[in-house]
Amino acid sequence: MLLNVDGVECRYGSVKVLEDVNLSVKGGDFVGILGPNGSGKTTLLKSISRILKPHKGTILLNEADIYSLKSVEVAKQMAVVPQETSIGFNFSALDIVLMGRNPHMKRFQMESEKDMAVARKVMNLTNIWHLAERPINELSGGEKQRVIIARALAQEPKILLLDEPLTHLDIMNQLEIMDLVKDLCVKEKLVVLAVFHDFNLAARYCNSAIMLKDSRIFAAGNLTEVLTSENVKSVFNVDAIVQKHLVTNSIFVVPLSPQKASSYKKCSIHLICGAGTGTALMKILLDEGYSVTAGVLNVLDTDFETAQFLKIPVTTEAPFSPITEKTHKANLEMISEASLVVLTSVPFGFGNLQNLEAAIAAVEQGIPTFVIDEVPIEKRDFTKGKAKALLEELRSKCAEFVKDQNELLSILNVSVEKLKIAKEERDRILAHLKPEESPKKTKIKW
Amino acid sequence: MSKDEVESTFFRRTSRWKLIVLLLVAALIIIVIVSLNFGSELKTPISFSDILTILGKRIPFLGDHIDSSSITLQMEAIILTYRLPRVIAGVLIGAALAAAGVLYQGVFKNPMAESYVLGVSAGAAVGASFAILSGISFAFLGLGLLQVAAFVGALSAMFLVYSISRVGSRVPVETLLLNGIAVNFCGFAIVGLLEILAGNELGNIVGWLIGGYSNILWKSIWSVLPIIVVGIVASYFFARDLNVLSMGEETAHHLGVNVERSKQILLVLASLITAAAVSISGLIGFVGLMIPHLTRLLIGPDHRILLPTSTVVGAIYLVICDDIARVITTPFLSTGEFPVGIITMLFGGPFFIFLLKRKKGSYKP
Numbered sequence: 001m002l003l004n005v006d007g008v009e010c011r012y013g014s015v016k017v018l019e020d021v022n023l024s025v026k027g028g029d030f031v032g033i034l035g036p037n038g039s040g041k042t043t044l045l046k047s048i049s050r051i052l053k054p055h056k057g058t059i060l061l062n063e064a065d066i067y068s069l070k071s072v073e074v075a076k077q078m079a080v081v082p083q084e085t086s087i088g089f090n091f092s093a094l095d096i097v098l099m100g101r102n103p104h105m106k107r108f109q110m111e112s113e114k115d116m117a118v119a120r121k122v123m124n125l126t127n128i129w130h131l132a133e134r135p136i137n138e139l140s141g142g143e144k145q146r147v148i149i150a151r152a153l154a155q156e157p158k159i160l161l162l163d164e165p166l167t168h169l170d171i172m173n174q175l176e177i178m179d180l181v182k183d184l185c186v187k188e189k190l191v192v193l194a195v196f197h198d199f200n201l202a203a204r205y206c207n208s209a210i211m212l213k214d215s216r217i218f219a220a221g222n223l224t225e226v227l228t229s230e231n232v233k234s235v236f237n238v239d240a241i242v243q244k245h246l247v248t249n250s251i252f253v254v255p256l257s258p259q260k261a262s263s264y265k266k267c268s269i270h271l272i273c274g275a276g277t278g279t280a281l282m283k284i285l286l287d288e289g290y291s292v293t294a295g296v297l298n299v300l301d302t303d304f305e306t307a308q309f310l311k312i313p314v315t316t317e318a319p320f321s322p323i324t325e326k327t328h329k330a331n332l333e334m335i336s337e338a339s340l341v342v343l344t345s346v347p348f349g350f351g352n353l354q355n356l357e358a359a360i361a362a363v364e365q366g367i368p369t370f371v372i373d374e375v376p377i378e379k380r381d382f383t384k385g386k387a388k389a390l391l392e393e394l395r396s397k398c399a400e401f402v403k404d405q406n407e408l409l410s411i412l413n414v415s416v417e418k419l420k421i422a423k424e425e426r427d428r429i430l431a432h433l434k435p436e437e438s439p440k441k442t443k444i445k446w
Numbered sequence: 447m448s449k450d451e452v453e454s455t456f457f458r459r460t461s462r463w464k465l466i467v468l469l470l471v472a473a474l475i476i477i478v479i480v481s482l483n484f485g486s487e488l489k490t491p492i493s494f495s496d497i498l499t500i501l502g503k504r505i506p507f508l509g510d511h512i513d514s515s516s517i518t519l520q521m522e523a524i525i526l527t528y529r530l531p532r533v534i535a536g537v538l539i540g541a542a543l544a545a546a547g548v549l550y551q552g553v554f555k556n557p558m559a560e561s562y563v564l565g566v567s568a569g570a571a572v573g574a575s576f577a578i579l580s581g582i583s584f585a586f587l588g589l590g591l592l593q594v595a596a597f598v599g600a601l602s603a604m605f606l607v608y609s610i611s612r613v614g615s616r617v618p619v620e621t622l623l624l625n626g627i628a629v630n631f632c633g634f635a636i637v638g639l640l641e642i643l644a645g646n647e648l649g650n651i652v653g654w655l656i657g658g659y660s661n662i663l664w665k666s667i668w669s670v671l672p673i674i675v676v677g678i679v680a681s682y683f684f685a686r687d688l689n690v691l692s693m694g695e696e697t698a699h700h701l702g703v704n705v706e707r708s709k710q711i712l713l714v715l716a717s718l719i720t721a722a723a724v725s726i727s728g729l730i731g732f733v734g735l736m737i738p739h740l741t742r743l744l745i746g747p748d749h750r751i752l753l754p755t756s757t758v759v760g761a762i763y764l765v766i767c768d769d770i771a772r773v774i775t776t777p778f779l780s781t782g783e784f785p786v787g788i789i790t791m792l793f794g795g796p797f798f799i800f801l802l803k804r805k806k807g808s809y810k811p
Contacts, residue, residue: 049696049699049700050699051696051699070702070704071699071702071703071704071705072702073702074702075700075701075702076702079700080696080697080700082694082696082697085693085694085697086694087692087693087694088552088691088692088693088694089692089742090746090747091689091692091746091747091748094452094456095689096693099689099690099693099701100701102686102690102701102703103701103702105686107683107686108683110460111456116453116456116457120453132452133452
């Protein structure tokens with residue numbers, strides 16, 4: 001093992017900031033360090049890079065205690081890219097990169113041809129050779145960070161520690177730099193330990209990960225074992241969808257906004273949707289404080305999966321099967337308990353035509369029904385006009401047609417607001433009508 | 447620019463550096479000789495050939511072959527006992543203050559840092575004021591009580607600042623800087639109090655605070671010369687460490703620099719150099735702040751060249767300022783001289799502003 005962290009505990013004063021951390025890495029490992037703010041990620045990197053000596057435990061570099069080694073010896077094997085670097089004087093980019101050669105140079109030695117060759121190599125890798133003579137303080141954030149990474153690589157390290165190295169970089173810079181680091185990791189067996197805030201970058205490049213929570217390791221191991229929606233939920237307190245991406249073949253994580261604590265259930269809304277047309281709306285309506293039901297949805301339908309994830313009650317039908325009379329009835333029952341019905345721009349085939357009839361039934365029952373008519377019915381009617389006819393029937397029965405989701409939301413907000421105002425008005429009038437004692441007495445005196 | 451061009455420019459840099467230092471040293475020697483011509487001791491000025499002859503005669507072996515028939519004993523005495531020590535003192539003090547300024551600015555990564563930043567000036571001033579008021583005079587290794595007291599005061603203040611800034615095994619630079627300012631204020635408060643109590647000695651204290659070395663003796667120079675020379679040479683061992691330190695202490699640590707040790711050694715060296723200089727000259731201001739910036743403007747931030755260049759430029763600057771002090775003295779003042787400390791600040795300030803303006807704000811230290 002190249003690096004062994006064993007039972008490390010770190011403190012700032014009496015406050016434990018890292019407890020019982022174990023970690024061992026070998027050449028070619030790309031380890032992501034994940035965790036919320038203040039969970040100890042940077043502290044872990046600091047103790048490995050000899051800035052913060054652990055209170056307990058050992059850190060071994062090639063079987064030698066890292067705190068017993070000389071700075072120069074460690075610097076030949078380990079390089080660090082910090083979150084931010086402020087450079088005191090206006091050195092040129094090349095000067096900065098050559099400083100990475102410092103551990104390899106003797107006290108009075110000047111930079112040799114070899115040092116220059118290394119600097120040129122890493123500056124070509126990071127694509128900054130053309131900036132060699134430019135003063136560092138005149139470079140952009142992305143260029144500057146490339147210089148800092150080149151300096152770290154100029155140390156010719158076996159271990160590279162990255163502390164959120166991509167914070168100030170745009171997406172292309174992020175990918176280019178991480179691709180480069182990954183490449184070195186694979187080809188030259190460089191060990192990379194990197195703190196990430198972005199799950200997707202971590203998922204894309206790391207092969208293993210540790211997740212820290214409250215100064216301890218919460219989960220460690222292969223990335224796919226660590227980066228799960230359960231772990232994200234319990235460590236970050238955020239609901240997230242974790243799936244394998246079809247194109248990149250790596251995991252991707254979609255965090256959902258944290259549930260508002262004060263969400264007040266205004267009323268219940270039944271969604272008639274399918275094929276993903278209701279997915280976004282479900283989350284938004286929940287966030288807005290409505291309680292949501294949906295149906296009829298086929299099992300395996302995107303909307304069904306979302307509903308499962310968001311724990312929304314659904315009337316379901318078997319996969320790829322037309323809606324049966326039984327499920328239709330169950331759906332109508334669900335609808336009768338809702339105070340509003342929303343029909344999305346779902347495509348209609350003979351399998352789900354009954355959902356339109358359910359909407360008509362809702363209108364007939366006097367439940368306010370909104371129809372999102374975003375995609376013209378002609379384009380999503382696969383029933384030779386039957387769906388169109390039913391939709392016309394809905395219109396004639398005074399269902400509310402809106403052009404998209406946003407219009408629906410604004411109408412909902414306004415109407416809820418109006419209801420509230422109307423109720424306050426009524427309460428006020430009622431209060432006035434109430435016979436009151438004291439004013440009457442004055443009247444009598446008059 | 448092509449790849450090879452960048453590289454060859456880089457490698458040519460070393461020889462360019464050597465050339466710059468050589469030229470500056472040559473300029474310093476010329477300025478020293480020219481400076482020996484300034485003075486008001488004689489009605490007729492001593493010619494350059496006579497000055498060269500007098501100096502040449504002092505060179506071992508070579509001196510015996512120089513014809514010195516035109517030299518009077520009086521001329522020789524004026525050059526060797528009055529003017530030369532004064533010019534050499536200028537070289538030494540200017541070099542010391544400028545070098546210390548470079549070291550402090552490098553360690554603190556702060557453009558406001560200068561040679562008095564660790565309370566050295568206040569400590570020296572307190573020591574000197576007490577010595578002046580005590581009226582005692584004695585000699586120790588060619589130094590009077592005043593010099594010894596100033597030197598001891600300067601070092602005590604520095605160690606005081608250093609020890610109160612220590613947190614465990616570390617000495618954070620921000621704390622050092624602030625404690626240095628605090629100790630400076632306290633020290634100058636004491637000096638202020640002593641000035642009020644000084645009576646007839648007030649002029650002497652004020653004169654020392656402004657700084658000058660018009661009546662310097664060879665003995666005083668010999669007593670501080672080793673400290674200053676050894677200090678500057680030793681600090682040069684850490685020139686590359688200073689470069690790496692400018693990336694921040696943590697990064698320097700990651701790049702293999704033993705940060706706390708280098709920092710401690712550099713600060714002690716800088717304070718020693720400053721204390722030695724101050725003890726024979728008083729508080730000559732602005733040299734330690736301006737010269738490092740001026741040099742950085744001209745040759746860039748690499749401490750391997752910045753340190754030697756600043757040292758020589760500091761020497762040149764102080765010798766020229768002292769010449770000016772002597773020249774304007776002659777017509778305006780009947781007795782005494784302008785202290786050189788006034789010249790360094792009065793002329794240095796506008797000159798520095800002019801240089802910064804010319805760079806149109808593109809200079810970021």
